[in-house]
Amino acid sequence: xxxxxxxSSPGRRCTMFSKxxxxxxxxxxxKYLRNTKAQLPELSELDVVRHFTNxxxxxxxxxxxxxxxxxxxxxYNPKFTEDIAKLEGFTSLHPLLPQLRLGxxxxxxxxxxxxxxxELLCEITGMNNFTLQPAAGxxxxxxxxxxxxxxxxxxxxxxxxxxxxxxxxxxNPASAAIVGYEIINIPSNxxxxxxxxxxxxxxxxxxxxxxMTCPNTLGLFESEIDKIAKLAHQKGALMYYxxxxxxxxxxxxxxxxxxxxxxxxxxxxxxxxxxxxGGPGAGPVGVKKELSEFLPISRVVKRDDGTFYLDYKRPNTxxxxxxxxxxxxxxxxxxxxxxxxGKEGLxxxxxxxxxxANYMLAKLNKYFTSPHPKRxxxxxxxxxxxxLDIAKFLIDRGIHPPTIYFPLIVKEALMIEPTExxxxxxxxxxxxxxxxxARLLKEDPDALKKAPKTTPVGRLDxxxxxxxxxxxxx
Amino acid sequence: xxxxxxxxxxxxxxxxxxIGAKSVEGLFCDIRPENKPRSxxxxxxxxxxxxMRHLKNLSAKNATDLICFIGAGFYDHYIPSVVDHLxxxxxxxxxxxxxxxxxxxxxxxxxxxxxxxxxxxTGMEIANASLYDGGTALYEALMMARRITxxxxxxxxxxxxxxxxxxxxxxxxxxxxEFVEVPAQHGQSDxxxxxxxxxxxxxxxxxxxxNFFGAIDNHSDITSKAHRVGALVVASVYPISLGLxxxxxxxxxxxxxxxxxxxxxxxxxxxxxxxxxxxKREFARKMPGRIVGETVDANxxxxxxxxxxxxxxxxxxxxxxSNICSNEALCALRAAIYLSCVGKEGxxxxxxxxxxxxxxxKSLIGKIKGVSVKQSSPxxxxxxxxxxxxxxxVIAAMIEKGFVAGFPLARYYKGMExxxxxxxxxxxxxxxxxxxxxxxxxxxx
Numbered sequence: 001x002x003x004x005x006x007x008s009s010p011g012r013r014c015t016m017f018s019k020x021x022x023x024x025x026x027x028x029x030x031k032y033l034r035n036t037k038a039q040l041p042e043l044s045e046l047d048v049v050r051h052f053t054n055x056x057x058x059x060x061x062x063x064x065x066x067x068x069x070x071x072x073x074x075x076y077n078p079k080f081t082e083d084i085a086k087l088e089g090f091t092s093l094h095p096l097l098p099q100l101r102l103g104x105x106x107x108x109x110x111x112x113x114x115x116x117x118x119e120l121l122c123e124i125t126g127m128n129n130f131t132l133q134p135a136a137g138x139x140x141x142x143x144x145x146x147x148x149x150x151x152x153x154x155x156x157x158x159x160x161x162x163x164x165x166x167x168x169x170x171x172n173p174a175s176a177a178i179v180g181y182e183i184i185n186i187p188s189n190x191x192x193x194x195x196x197x198x199x200x201x202x203x204x205x206x207x208x209x210x211x212m213t214c215p216n217t218l219g220l221f222e223s224e225i226d227k228i229a230k231l232a233h234q235k236g237a238l239m240y241y242x243x244x245x246x247x248x249x250x251x252x253x254x255x256x257x258x259x260x261x262x263x264x265x266x267x268x269x270x271x272x273x274x275x276x277x278g279g280p281g282a283g284p285v286g287v288k289k290e291l292s293e294f295l296p297i298s299r300v301v302k303r304d305d306g307t308f309y310l311d312y313k314r315p316n317t318x319x320x321x322x323x324x325x326x327x328x329x330x331x332x333x334x335x336x337x338x339x340x341x342g343k344e345g346l347x348x349x350x351x352x353x354x355x356x357a358n359y360m361l362a363k364l365n366k367y368f369t370s371p372h373p374k375r376x377x378x379x380x381x382x383x384x385x386x387x388l389d390i391a392k393f394l395i396d397r398g399i400h401p402p403t404i405y406f407p408l409i410v411k412e413a414l415m416i417e418p419t420e421x422x423x424x425x426x427x428x429x430x431x432x433x434x435x436x437x438a439r440l441l442k443e444d445p446d447a448l449k450k451a452p453k454t455t456p457v458g459r460l461d462x463x464x465x466x467x468x469x470x471x472x473x474x
Numbered sequence: 475x476x477x478x479x480x481x482x483x484x485x486x487x488x489x490x491x492x493i494g495a496k497s498v499e500g501l502f503c504d505i506r507p508e509n510k511p512r513s514x515x516x517x518x519x520x521x522x523x524x525x526m527r528h529l530k531n532l533s534a535k536n537a538t539d540l541i542c543f544i545g546a547g548f549y550d551h552y553i554p555s556v557v558d559h560l561x562x563x564x565x566x567x568x569x570x571x572x573x574x575x576x577x578x579x580x581x582x583x584x585x586x587x588x589x590x591x592x593x594x595x596t597g598m599e600i601a602n603a604s605l606y607d608g609g610t611a612l613y614e615a616l617m618m619a620r621r622i623t624x625x626x627x628x629x630x631x632x633x634x635x636x637x638x639x640x641x642x643x644x645x646x647x648x649x650x651x652e653f654v655e656v657p658a659q660h661g662q663s664d665x666x667x668x669x670x671x672x673x674x675x676x677x678x679x680x681x682x683x684x685n686f687f688g689a690i691d692n693h694s695d696i697t698s699k700a701h702r703v704g705a706l707v708v709a710s711v712y713p714i715s716l717g718l719x720x721x722x723x724x725x726x727x728x729x730x731x732x733x734x735x736x737x738x739x740x741x742x743x744x745x746x747x748x749x750x751x752x753x754k755r756e757f758a759r760k761m762p763g764r765i766v767g768e769t770v771d772a773n774x775x776x777x778x779x780x781x782x783x784x785x786x787x788x789x790x791x792x793x794x795x796s797n798i799c800s801n802e803a804l805c806a807l808r809a810a811i812y813l814s815c816v817g818k819e820g821x822x823x824x825x826x827x828x829x830x831x832x833x834x835x836k837s838l839i840g841k842i843k844g845v846s847v848k849q850s851s852p853x854x855x856x857x858x859x860x861x862x863x864x865x866x867x868v869i870a871a872m873i874e875k876g877f878v879a880g881f882p883l884a885r886y887y888k889g890m891e892x893x894x895x896x897x898x899x900x901x902x903x904x905x906x907x908x909x910x911x912x913x914x915x916x917x918x919x
Contacts, residue, residue: 001579004587004814015554015815017824021904025833028852032690034721039594040818048556048814052584056565059580063564072570076478080522082562089533095744096544096881097537101870103878109535110743123515135606135745138787138797142645149648174787174797178617180648183792221504252502254511272478274564276804277581278571278764279604280746296644319644323547323609323637323733324744336529342519345477351498352479358501359489375501395577403573406788423480424489455576457777465769465781469758471600472590 001058001456004051005473008041014048058456059277060400066426068360070379070403070415071169071217073247073269075353078340081273081333090332095324104309111308114325115300117335118284124338124346125243125263126256127286131295132326137244139321140264140283141175141211143296146318147262147287148209148238149179150294154316157236159208165194167218167407172211172242181208188409192218192372194228203235209262213242215249217407217415219357219376229259238262238291246270247419248354248378251347261288271334282330296321352420353378356427360416363431367438371410379417387412389448390437392459396452397433476522539876541906543835545856545897546686546881547608547635548747549736551714551824552901554815557738561808571764571800575779581803582778585766588810595716595813595821596730597723598752602763604806605749605798608733609641612680612710614762614796615729615751616642616651619678619706621760621795626651627675629668633658633685634710636886642680660850661687661858669699676705678728683711683719688832688856688895689849690719697726713737713750715854717825722752729753738812739805748805759785762796827900828855831907835898838911844918856897858883862918865894871917877910 043051060067067074085091093110097103104111118130134140145162152159162176165186173183184202189195193216203210210232215221222228229239241255241263247270255263267273268281275281287295297317298310341349354377361380365373368382384390391401391414403415418427440447452458481489486498495501520528542550561567565580572578572585585603592601605611616628630639632655643653656667668679679700684690697707706728711721714736722730734748735741753761759782767781787794816824832855840847844862861868865882872879880894887893898907 001583003583003590004810005590008817012817013819014556014817015820017552017820017827017900020827020830022830022834022907025830028690028718028829031692032720032852033718034597034716035724037818037822038716040591040813040816040821042817042819043814045556045815048811049560051814052560052811053563055580055584056560056563057580058578058583059565059569060574060577061565062568065577067570069570069573074570077568078476078478078522080526084526084529084533086558087530087533088538089530089536091740091742092538092550093536093743094542094544094550094741094878095548096546097540097878100544100873100878100881101866102873103869106537106540106873107743109532112532112535113529120516123513126512135610136799136801138799139606139610139801142797146645146648153648170786170788170791170794171797171799173792174790174794177792177794178797221502223504223506226506226509249505251511251514253505253509254514257512258509274567274804275570275800276567276802277569277578277584277807278800278803280802280805281800318647320609320637320640321644322745323607323641323747327745328743330746332529336525339517339520339525339528340522341477343514343516345519346516347514348477348479351501352481354501355481355486355489355493355498358493358495362493375504377501377504391574392576395574400577401574421478421480424485426480452576456579457576457775458771458773460575460771460777460779461769462779462781465767465779466784468767468769469600469755469782470768471586471758471765471781472593473586474590474593474599 001054003473005041007043007047007051010042012042012044014043014045065398065400066422066430067400068402068416068418069400070417071244073417073419075272075419076421077272077274078337081336084336085329085333098310108308111300113332113335115302115308117331120338121265121284121286125286126254127263128289129292129295130284130286132284132331133296133322134283134285135322135327136279136281137264137266137283138171138175140285141171142178143285143321144240144262144264145176145179147291147294150318151238151291152208159206161207163202163207163210165212166409167216168211168213169242169244176211192220193222196224200231203231205235207235207237209238209240211240211242213245215245215377218372218381219379220372221377225258244269245378248350250350252350261291267330267334272337273330273333280327280330282327294318349420356418356420356422360418360427364434367435379415381410382414383410383412384414385412386441387414390414392451393437393448394433396454399430399433540878541876542878543896543898543910544878544881546895547637547733548741549897550741550899550901551736553738553740556815557808557811560811561804566807567804572780575777579777582766584807584810586768586778588806589766591810591813592750592752595713596711596752597721598730599755600758601750601752602761602765604802605751605763606801607747607749608710608731609638611731611749611751612638613642613645615708615731616678616680618729618760618762619708622757623677623704623706625675625677628653628677629671629679630655631658631663631681632656633663633687634680634682635686638710661689662851663691665696668696672699672703672705674703676703678706678708681707681709683709684715684854687858688853689851690854691851692720692725694725714825714828717821718829734805734809737809739808746802746805748802748809760795762798824900831900831902832857832898835907838907839914842915855899856895859894859896861892865892868917872913875913877913879914
């Protein structure tokens with residue numbers, strides 16, 4: 001579609017602001033003013049509405065298509081939480097209000113949401129405290145590693161390394177490196193789990209933490225996880241849990257009980273807030289009590305009279321990692337979701353997420369190679385040929401492709417996460433399409449090279465994009 | 475209660491048969507019995523109606539009728555209805571990061587248009603697809619400047635938001651970066667001091683326009699001096715003010731960042747917000763975050779993809795330019811829609827309204843006995859007020875009169891115990907401003 005700037009017509013207006021009701025002021029001296037007006041498009045309201053409505057129709061989304069994108073937990077997002085996030089009592093609230101005298105009393109509802117959400121997340125994960133401030137999973141990781149650094153620093157313990165399995169999300173090593181740690185990769189063994197013998201070799205008293213995802217990105221539960229945690233603790237290292245895959249274990253095990261010291265969650269995944277085309281999400285971080293003193297300020301505290309206030313007097317805090325209290329509206333939606341599902345609903349969520357993924361695996365492993373065909377948790381990984389071609393073929397069948405080429409340790413990986421909200425019929429359709437793709441590829445390896453054909457554009461030249469670097473219409 | 479699960483008992487049975495498992499519980503056998511939860515004490519589920527009622531009650535405990543004269547970087551602007559309606563298209567909000575471009579052209583083109591609008595607004599050449607917020611955007615900018623220059627010393631004008639400065643210092647505590655803060659003089663960047671400190675050891679100088687005190691500046695002389703010693707200039711800017719004010723691009727700034735909340739995002743008790751970043755083309759490959767680029771398909775048809783991914787964590791892992799990946803795409807979409815709605819003339823109009831209403835408020839407040847609003851440079855829509863009494867008490871008294879009167883500076887600035895900053899947006903009417911000034915006068919009596 002034509003860019004919105006090209007639809008501009010001089011003199012056309014959409015949003016009109018009220019006429020000024022105050023006297024004209026002295027002009028700002030010329031040296032402070034821009035030379036020409038910002039070249040934004042000039043459009044009617046209908047132009048804008050039609051443009052963005054038509055753009056929206058060029059997207060696959062959970063509401064329109066099956067979206068089994070592994071590790072992203074693209075489950076259905078309830079609509080009532082959207083309504084809650086539009087209540088004026090939440091949307092119009094200035095974040096500085098509770099920092100003013102008397103202002104705190106006028107934000108009690110919002111503070112209560114934060115306080116109660118922290119308590120729920122502690123119970124779900126087995127941790128002692130949470131900060132809700134990180135705005136995304138990767139932001140949570142960064143915060144978590146900063147907490148680990150603060151913990152070791154407080155003990156005058158200079159540690160250099162963070163151990164990361166080769167199946168980890170790319171954000172794990174990236175986050176640890178940004179805080180100043182060196183990364184040591186730990187390979188997976190033939191069962192797809194962390195190689196404990198190799199780990200023992202690398203686990204010295206110079207190691208600050210082991211970062212793990214469990215179930216890992218192969219969809220496998222690290223059955224020796226508690227032993228790994230014990231080994232780490234014996235050497236004074238902390239255990240970090242990447243909670244991207246919590247959807248697999250709700251009510252089945254708790255990272256806190258398994259020996260993890262720090263955890264981040266992706267509320268937008270497990271607790272079903274919309275992914276927004278790539279955010280906003282929320283990446284709260286939970287810790288055991290030994291690390292609570294380092295949590296970022298502010299902290300929401302409950303007074304004896306039941307009211308809430310913000311505490312800034314935390315001498316050992318890592319400081320501020322966000323301007324305020326996190327992506328509040330996202331936290332709010334996840335809170336409403338947890339209240340609605342309750343204990344039984346959460347447990348059932350994981351049971352059906354795991355059931356659905358195992359069904360996929362059982363039905364498809366005859367047609368594809370599966371590195372671990374017996375069992376999986378919330379997602380399964382298949383290794384086919386031409387993962388990219390299969391992905392593009394699925395698009396023509398109205399299915400958003402699984403995650404491809406990840407985890408990096410599986411060649412031509414297809415990582416499938418159906419989630420608990422999809423029906424057997426939808427999965428059966430997906431399975432049929434996958435089998436068809438496998439058959440077509442067997443008959444003719446080039447059969448799918450022209451896919452997709454049903455989309456507004458065909459396969460795009462990514463090399464040209466990187467070379468031209470045309471990233472804005474100036 | 476509801477759980478959004480589609481499987482019936484029959485489905486479950488058929489699926490277990492296909493898997494060859496006896497029970498769903500059996501699928502969890504890798505979790506050994508000793509690793510089962512020690513507790514899972516979550517309340518029972520509720521109906522949608524019950525949860526709605528509970529949260530409506532909680533929302534009613536928050537004030538919605540206070541008249542807002544507080545800003546400090548986060549402003550009460552009008553959001554056209556169109557923004558909410560279009561951003562509520564679930565084809566946008568229930569999609570994810572556009573990893574598969576052919577079925578994500580809606581999101582990709584919208585982000586390309588957002589990047590274009592941010593470049594046009596800031597006068598820069600290339601922008602990324604978003605960052606978390608204005609504060610973390612500034613942190614990412616200084617890390618970027620460090621990567622580009624290979625230097626470890628950073629100058630910070632202390633008229634940069636103290637909220638942002640705290641964030642920067644928190645993130646870099648474990649790194650070898652030396653910060654030199656340059657105190658503002660009379661609420662303005664201290665040019666002589668900044669120029670004295672600028673040398674070939676400096677990675678960047680961080681500035682803000684308008685600064686935290688509301689003052690407008692033209693930093694062109696500082697950027698020239700910085701470039702002569704190979705230092706970069708990072709500026710945090712307020713997008714609405716760019717309807718009128720000199721752009722970072724025109725001043726020679728190298729990396730512009732800012733908080734995009736003003737561009738169609740509600741205040742929402744602190745988030746989700748939107749960090750934006752734009753820079754010069756030569757630094758594109760050092761920029762963090764997702765970037766959308768234009769390209770073509772095999773039939774030469776124009777399309778959009780995520781590009782320059784070789785900088786990113788999923789490929790570069792520990793060597794990535796940043797750990798940031800997906801962040802605030804829907805907020806960037808809102809900003810793109812907002813900027814399309816207000817357009818070229820609307821942005822200039824709203825900026826002028828902010829300035830004029832703020833000047834009107836300044837003139838009334840300045841007439842109150844014992845109160846001073848004198849600043850050595852012009853301001854945009856926020857200004858500094860010196861009160862004859864502790865602003866914390868005055869603000870509390872004003873809350874009782876229905877106003878959020880401003881933000882006190884004592885917490886962040888020594889010697890400013892009697893100062894507060896007051897913001898006036900286009901939403902404030904003449905009548906509200908007059909009443910504010912009258913209430914302030916009576917609160918001071």
